[in-house]
Amino acid sequence: xxxxxQNSPSLSVQEGRISILNxxxxxxxxDYFLWYxxxxxxxxxxxxxxxxxxxxxxxxxxxxxxxxxxxxLSLHIVPSQPGDSAVYFCAATPFGNEKxxxxxxxxxxxxx
Amino acid sequence: xxxxxxxxRHEVTEMGQEVTLRCKPISGHNSLFWYRQTMMRGLELLxxxxxxxxxxxxxxxxxxxxxKMPNASFSxxxxQPSEPRDSAVYFCASSPTGSRTYNEQFFGPGTRLTVL
Numbered sequence: 001x002x003x004x005x006q007n008s009p010s011l012s013v014q015e016g017r018i019s020i021l022n023x024x025x026x027x028x029x030x031d032y033f034l035w036y037x038x039x040x041x042x043x044x045x046x047x048x049x050x051x052x053x054x055x056x057x058x059x060x061x062x063x064x065x066x067x068x069x070x071x072x073l074s075l076h077i078v079p080s081q082p083g084d085s086a087v088y089f090c091a092a093t094p095f096g097n098e099k100x101x102x103x104x105x106x107x108x109x110x111x112x
Numbered sequence: 113x114x115x116x117x118x119x120x121r122h123e124v125t126e127m128g129q130e131v132t133l134r135c136k137p138i139s140g141h142n143s144l145f146w147y148r149q150t151m152m153r154g155l156e157l158l159x160x161x162x163x164x165x166x167x168x169x170x171x172x173x174x175x176x177x178x179x180k181m182p183n184a185s186f187s188x189x190x191x192q193p194s195e196p197r198d199s200a201v202y203f204c205a206s207s208p209t210g211s212r213t214y215n216e217q218f219f220g221p222g223t224r225l226t227v228l
Contacts, residue, residue: 043219104154
């Protein structure tokens, strides 16, 4: 039973445009959410996070939006750059718990 | 500043053989996590340790899998006997208690395991 779902296995976006990656969760206990980025032959690296007390968190070109009522979050990348081509994982956890539950990932390809 | 170190990077073995994956966490990190990545299930947590003590092993698929952390700088994940369905990329990650960004885990480069 996938508690964190990334329904789009892949996404292609033109360089300079906005990339939007989506994530849905089912567990109401989740209240802290993270995005990780993974290049081939490397481990995932932390990108950005958001607590359930917020509905938006911004870090440079990356913004994460959280819609608690819909149990949905999204990662926006503006503008998209070729170096953003990677697999993006969404993860969630109840606050105070070290255990992260990850989604299956979305492969983002930025087209020059 | 060395990150999480995993060895081997690639392992090819035959069904029924014992496989041992190794991990050295970042110095000073209290928690260590073992994950398995597959296309179908994404990143699954197998087990995690805090201060060398196993906290949650509910993700370990079956008795063929075992993990140890004999000290703060070393952990192993063992599969005995291995089966073709164990083929996956196995990641080790570590995190410090009270990190600036809560729950940020630092991943190693992974071990790609192929069981023939």
